[in-house]
Amino acid sequence: MRSRFHRLFTAGALAFTAATALTAPACSRSEEAPPPPAAVSNPVDPATAGAVTGLVKFEGTPPPAEPISMDSDPFCEKQPQNRTETVVVGEGSGLQNVFVYVKDGLGDRVFPVPSTAVVLDQKGCRYVPHVLGIQVGQPMELASSDNTLHNIHAVPEQNREFNRALQLSGMKHTHTFSTKEVMVPFKCDVHKWMNAYVGVLDHPFYAVTTGNGRFELKGLPPGTYTIEAWHEKLGTQTQMVTIGEKQTSDVAFTFKS
Amino acid sequence: MALRFYTRFVALSTAVLIFAGGLVTSTGSGLSVPDWPNTYGWFMFTFPLEKMVGGIRYEHSHRLIASTVGFLILVLAVWLWRSEPRRWVRRLGYLALAAVITQGILGGITVLWYLPDPISIAHAGLAQIVFCLTTAIALFTSRSWASAVSPPVDDVVLRRLTIVTTAWVYVQILIGAVMRHTDAGLAIPDFPLAFGHLIPPQWDPKIAIHFAHRVGALVASALIVATAGHVFYRHRRSGVLVRPSVLLLSLLAVQITLGALTVLTARHYVINSLHVVTGASVLVTSLVLTLRAHESRLGTRGAGMAAPSGGVRVPPPRGALEAGTGGPTRSGARA
Numbered sequence: 113m114r115s116r117f118h119r120l121f122t123a124g125a126l127a128f129t130a131a132t133a134l135t136a137p138a139c140s141r142s143e144e145a146p147p148p149p150a151a152v153s154n155p156v157d158p159a160t161a162g163a164v165t166g167l168v169k170f171e172g173t174p175p176p177a178e179p180i181s182m183d184s185d186p187f188c189e190k191q192p193q194n195r196t197e198t199v200v201v202g203e204g205s206g207l208q209n210v211f212v213y214v215k216d217g218l219g220d221r222v223f224p225v226p227s228t229a230v231v232l233d234q235k236g237c238r239y240v241p242h243v244l245g246i247q248v249g250q251p252m253e254l255a256s257s258d259n260t261l262h263n264i265h266a267v268p269e270q271n272r273e274f275n276r277a278l279q280l281s282g283m284k285h286t287h288t289f290s291t292k293e294v295m296v297p298f299k300c301d302v303h304k305w306m307n308a309y310v311g312v313l314d315h316p317f318y319a320v321t322t323g324n325g326r327f328e329l330k331g332l333p334p335g336t337y338t339i340e341a342w343h344e345k346l347g348t349q350t351q352m353v354t355i356g357e358k359q360t361s362d363v364a365f366t367f368k369s
Numbered sequence: 370m371a372l373r374f375y376t377r378f379v380a381l382s383t384a385v386l387i388f389a390g391g392l393v394t395s396t397g398s399g400l401s402v403p404d405w406p407n408t409y410g411w412f413m414f415t416f417p418l419e420k421m422v423g424g425i426r427y428e429h430s431h432r433l434i435a436s437t438v439g440f441l442i443l444v445l446a447v448w449l450w451r452s453e454p455r456r457w458v459r460r461l462g463y464l465a466l467a468a469v470i471t472q473g474i475l476g477g478i479t480v481l482w483y484l485p486d487p488i489s490i491a492h493a494g495l496a497q498i499v500f501c502l503t504t505a506i507a508l509f510t511s512r513s514w515a516s517a518v519s520p521p522v523d524d525v526v527l528r529r530l531t532i533v534t535t536a537w538v539y540v541q542i543l544i545g546a547v548m549r550h551t552d553a554g555l556a557i558p559d560f561p562l563a564f565g566h567l568i569p570p571q572w573d574p575k576i577a578i579h580f581a582h583r584v585g586a587l588v589a590s591a592l593i594v595a596t597a598g599h600v601f602y603r604h605r606r607s608g609v610l611v612r613p614s615v616l617l618l619s620l621l622a623v624q625i626t627l628g629a630l631t632v633l634t635a636r637h638y639v640i641n642s643l644h645v646v647t648g649a650s651v652l653v654t655s656l657v658l659t660l661r662a663h664e665s666r667l668g669t670r671g672a673g674m675a676a677p678s679g680g681v682r683v684p685p686p687r688g689a690l691e692a693g694t695g696g697p698t699r700s701g702a703r704a
Binding site: 276277279 | 396397398399400401402403404409410420422423424425426483
C-alpha cells in the first residue's frame with residue numbers, strides 16, 4: 113500500500129510539474145519591452161504629399177441598435193447610453209466606426225512614432241472611442257472615468273495579451289503595442305457588453321469614419337495604394353487607388369447587411 | 370458521528386464549489402478579476418461586497434467559496450489525522466488537501482496567464498478529482514461502510530463494469546471541459562441532430578470536440594444503464610448497490626436533459642452550470658457504486674472498525690492497525 117501510494121503520488125507530482133513546465137513558456141506573460149523606435153527612412157516630402165478621402169456607406173435597412181441590459185452593475189444601470197453601437201448609420205447612410213487604412217503600397221518607408229498618447233477611456237460603462245487607431249510604439253493611455261470597477265482586457269493575436277484592473281475613476285495605465293495588427297479587440301470582463309477595437313499600424317495613414325461615414329488619409333506620398341475598410345460586423349473591403357503629387361483621390365466603400 | 374456529518378458536508382461543499390466554478394465559465398467571468406490572489410488590490414476577504422458587480426460577482430464568489438472549501442478540507446485532513454485509525458483513509462485526507470491546494474494554484478495560474486486552455490482544462494479535471502476524494506472519504510467514514518448490516522458482494526463483472534463506467538464518465542467530463550474551454554459548446558447548434566443530420570455534414574476542430582462529447586454521452590449512458598441493470602438483476606437486495614444505481618440513473622436522465630437544454634437555450638448560464646455540477650454528481654455516484662462493488666476486496670471492515678451489536682463501532686488502537694497489515698487487508702479480513 114505504501115509503495116503504491118508513493119508511486120501514485122510521485123507520478124501525479126511529476127505529471128503536474130511536466131505539464132506546468134511545458135505550458136509555462138507559451139502562457140507566461142513576461143513583459144515585452146517596446147521595440148526601440150526605428151530611424152525614419154525615406155521620409156514623405158510634404159511638398160508632394162497628397163491625400164485619399166472617401167465615404168463609407170451602408171446600403172439597405174440598418175439593423176436597429178439593440179438595448180443592452182446593464183443591470184448587473186447599479187452604476188452602469190444609470191447610464192443614459194444603453195444600446196449597441198455595432199452598426200451605426202448616420203447622415204446620408206454614412207457608416208460610422210469603420211477603420212480605413214493603407215494596407216499596402218508604402219514600401220519600406222519607416223515613419224516617425226508620435227509621442228502623444230492615444231486615449232481609450234471607459235466612460236458610462238462603454239469604451240470611448242469604440243474604434244481607434246494607433247502606431248506601433250505609440251503610447252496608449254487606458255483610463256476609466258467611471259465610479260465602478262472595470263478591467264481592460266486586450267486579446268490580440270500578434271501582440272501580447274494583457275488584462276489590467278482599473279479600480280478608481282481617474283486611474284490610468286499606459287501601454288504600447290510591439291507589432292502591427294488589424295484589429296486588436298478590447299473587452300471588459302466585468303461588463304460583457306463593453307468592447308472596442310484598436311488598429312495598430314506601422315504608419316500614420318489611417319482614419320475612423322465619423323457619423324457621416326467620411327474619412328481622410330492625409331500626407332500620403334504619390335503612389336498606388338491598397339486601401340482597406342474594416343468593420344467589426346460587416347467585414348472588410350479593399351480598393352486600389354493612385355494619387356499623384358499634391359493630388360487628392362476619392363474612394364467609396366459600400367457595405368451591405 | 371460528528372466526523373461522518375462533517376465529511377458529508379465537505380463533499381456537498383465541493384459540489385457547491387463546482388457549481389460556482391461552472392457559473393464563472395458559463396458567464397465568461399474568469400478574467401473579470403485580473404489579479405490573484407488579491408481582488409482589485411484588496412485582500413480577498415476584505416473586498417467590499419458592494420463592489421461585487423457584473424462578472425466580479427461570479428469570479429470573486431468562486432474564490433471565496435474555494436477558499437472556504439480549502440479550509441474545510443484542511444480541517445478534514447487534520448481531523449482524520451487525529452482520529453482516523455485507518456492509515457489509508459488518513460492518507461486520502463492528505464491527498465484531498467494536496468489536491469485542493471494544487472487546484473487553488475491552478476485557478477490562480479489560469480487567471481494570471483489569461484485562461485490558457487490546458488491549465489483551465491486541468492483546473493476543471495482536478496475539481497472532479499477533489500470531489501471524488503471528498504466523496505470517497507465521506508463513504509469510507511460512513512456508518513454503512515463499516516457496518517455488517519449489508520454484506521459486501523463479490524462480483525467480478527460488477528467490479529469491472531463500475532470501473533469502466535466511472536473511468537468513462539471522467540473521460541466524458543474531460544471532453545466536456547475541452548469543449549467548454551475551447552468555446553465549442555454551440556459548434557453544433559441543434560439537438561438531438563447535428564446540422565439536421567445524425568453525423569455532422571461538415572467538420573472543424575470545434576465540431577469534432579462537440580460531437581465527441583455527444584458520442585461520449587451515448588457511451589456513458591449505455592455503460593450506466595448496463596451497470597444499473599446488472600445491479601438490479603443480480604443484487605436487487607443489496608441496498609448499498611441499488612440506492613446509488615437508482616440515483617445514477619436519475620442523475621443521468623437529468624444530465625441528458627440539461628445537456629440538451631444547454632444547446633437549445635444557447636448556453637444559458639444557469640443551465641450550463643447545472644450541467645457541469647450534475648456531471649460531477651454522476652461521476653461521484655458512479656464512484657460510490659464502484660467502491661461499493663470493491664468493498665469486499667478493500668477489506669476495510671475487518672481492518673478498520675469493529676461493529677458491535679449496538680451499532681457503535683470502536684476503532685482499534687492506531688498502533689495495533691499500523692503494526693499489523695499496514696493498511697486495508699484483502700477480503701480474507703472480512704471473514
